[in-house]
Amino acid sequence: MTITHPRQWALPAHGMRQVPPGEAAALLKSLRHLSEHDRTIPIDELPVEQAQVSLDEAYRICVDIIHKHSRSFSLGSYFLPYEKRQAVRAFYALCRTSDDLVDQTQDEVRHTLARWVALVQADEPPPDNAVLLAWHDTATHYNVPHYLIDELLAGVAMDLTVNRYATFDDLWLYCYRVASVVGLVTMHITGYHEGATPYAISLGVALQLTNILRDVGEDAVRGRIYLPQEDLARFDLCDDDLLQGRRDDRFRALMRFEIERAHALYEEAWPGIALLSRDSQFSVSAAAEIYRGILAKIEANDYDVFTKRAHLTTTDKVLMLPRIYRRLRHVRRHYVIPSNEVT
Numbered sequence: 001m002t003i004t005h006p007r008q009w010a011l012p013a014h015g016m017r018q019v020p021p022g023e024a025a026a027l028l029k030s031l032r033h034l035s036e037h038d039r040t041i042p043i044d045e046l047p048v049e050q051a052q053v054s055l056d057e058a059y060r061i062c063v064d065i066i067h068k069h070s071r072s073f074s075l076g077s078y079f080l081p082y083e084k085r086q087a088v089r090a091f092y093a094l095c096r097t098s099d100d101l102v103d104q105t106q107d108e109v110r111h112t113l114a115r116w117v118a119l120v121q122a123d124e125p126p127p128d129n130a131v132l133l134a135w136h137d138t139a140t141h142y143n144v145p146h147y148l149i150d151e152l153l154a155g156v157a158m159d160l161t162v163n164r165y166a167t168f169d170d171l172w173l174y175c176y177r178v179a180s181v182v183g184l185v186t187m188h189i190t191g192y193h194e195g196a197t198p199y200a201i202s203l204g205v206a207l208q209l210t211n212i213l214r215d216v217g218e219d220a221v222r223g224r225i226y227l228p229q230e231d232l233a234r235f236d237l238c239d240d241d242l243l244q245g246r247r248d249d250r251f252r253a254l255m256r257f258e259i260e261r262a263h264a265l266y267e268e269a270w271p272g273i274a275l276l277s278r279d280s281q282f283s284v285s286a287a288a289e290i291y292r293g294i295l296a297k298i299e300a301n302d303y304d305v306f307t308k309r310a311h312l313t314t315t316d317k318v319l320m321l322p323r324i325y326r327r328l329r330h331v332r333r334h335y336v337i338p339s340n341e342v343t
Helices: 023-036 055-069 071-077 082-104 109-121 130-141 146-161 168-190 197-214 216-221 229-234 239-243 249-275 278-300 314-334
Strands: none
Touching (some): 055 130, 071 082, 082 168, 109 146, 146 168, 168 278, 197 216, 216 239, 229 239, 229 249, 239 249, 249 278, 278 314
């Protein structure tokens, strides 16, 4: 992947790693090969299938999905123009549905995901699947690169076989695929200037790390530990400490370390907000900073991510908006924007 950026801007460091070329496509090819040789999956195991739906109804169903699953993302999307808002929500529904396959389907999950990948990559969407119908319309209209969706689906597939990460470099690839790619696809919908890519990648890693920190307890119940093994060892912790929900001074120190890392990623992503199309800048800023607020809630809960789920109330979110807008104005004033807009 080639990254370009304005020469006078500092290239983000914390959020940048190398994406293995061709790895995602190879992984999905093996999944599709599996689905082509196994026709035993009942059609009703796949998500959001019903009687044939119109395109308008498909988009309405996508709106319902985002309202149900992500109030922070839903609030942020309200600040987009209508067409872009609908497209971003269709993309969110694709991400949510793909992720839920791994988290909720208990039997033959690999086969079910393989079938889903085949449907997502098909030239035409099934007329009875609202999410795929809306997404295909969005992807076609905004010319979303296929390789980005391959990376996203490869990230989802990683949850089938990977439940530990040795280093932060290893975790970075997962975060890139399931979160940074979301930002890169969204940029194709909302519009951006040259050089926005590395900042979007940093923001995605920050968001996913926030999600991982919030869900340490929930993931432990599933036998998953996303925090790098090298970081556990740094604070004299082991897998069993997290799996048993031990919240001692060692664990608090680990959480403070990871929260500082997440804040560094958010900070280095901020200048890139100015490289997005102007009508999407506040939406992205709001969604990012509201989600970032989860970190403060984790701290307020004394790092209890085993029995409490950190979240912001609607009032918390609304009260943050003026501060977010002031910072956005500061960013707009202090960074020179290239004259070309990619989309």
